[in-house]
Amino acid sequence: MTVSTCDLSDKHGEHARIPAPVFHNFGARRAFHGRxxxxxxxxxNSRVKEVLATPGNGRVLVVDGGGSTRCALLGDMIAKDAVANGWSxxxxxxxxxxxxxxxxxDIGIKALGTNPRRSTRRGEGTLHIPVDFAGIQVKEDDIVAADCDGIVVIAAKHATEIG
Structure with missing residues (x-):
């Protein structure tokens, strides 16, 4: 069971980074967490497809798509790979x-919205770097927790075991 984002925010105070409330739920899991x-x-979405085709081990993929709403970076086929590979x-x-x-x-998915247009695949994108969006920064191995109340990100050095 996952600890609620409200409880995590209360517990971690200033160490809890909370993005602007611009995300909507799309997967069957409404609560999820992981590194x-x-x-x-x-x-x-070349790198998104590449990463989600590898073992997830309960981790959370955080994609900084620049806030673009002109095309989709994730669809059913890539999401099915993520489920099969154990992404949270x-x-x-x-x-x-x-x-x-x-x-x-059976995966948690948060995104800004929907668009039927697929993205291109030119092999562009960068993996494993800090990303900044919606007023916060997310670094590789930070703890990401999400539920119907929102998303909370906690630096690995401040995180204790979650749920």
């Missing part, structure tokens, strides 16, 4: 698509 793996990309969740500062399928998948 962050980061990707920075813009309208190219995905946070996309951008859009997703195939939401009728996403809502039935």
């Amino acid at each position: 962050a793996v980061t990707v920075k990309c813009f309208e190219d 969740g995905i946070v996309v500062f951008g859009c997703v698509r195939d939401t009728a399928v996403l809502e039935g998948l």
Whole structure:
């Protein structure tokens, strides 16, 4: 069971980073948590597909898509790979698509919105770097927890075991 984001915020105070409330739920899991793996990309989901095809071990992929709403960085096929590979969740500062399928998948997905247009695949994007969006920074291995109240990010050095 996951500790609520409200409780984490209370417990960690100033060490709890909370992004602006701009994200919506799309996966079947409404609560999820895990260590962050980061990707920075813009309208190219090559690295998203690449990472989610590897073992997730309960981690959360955090995608800084630059806030673009012109195309989707995640759809049903890549999300199905994430489920099969044991990812706990995905946070996309951008859009997703195939939401009728996403809502039935056993994974947490938070994103800005939806767009039926797929992204390009030119092999662009950067992995494992700090990403900044919605007023916070997320670093590789930070703890990311999400539920219906929002998202909380805690630096690994300040985190204790969560749920």
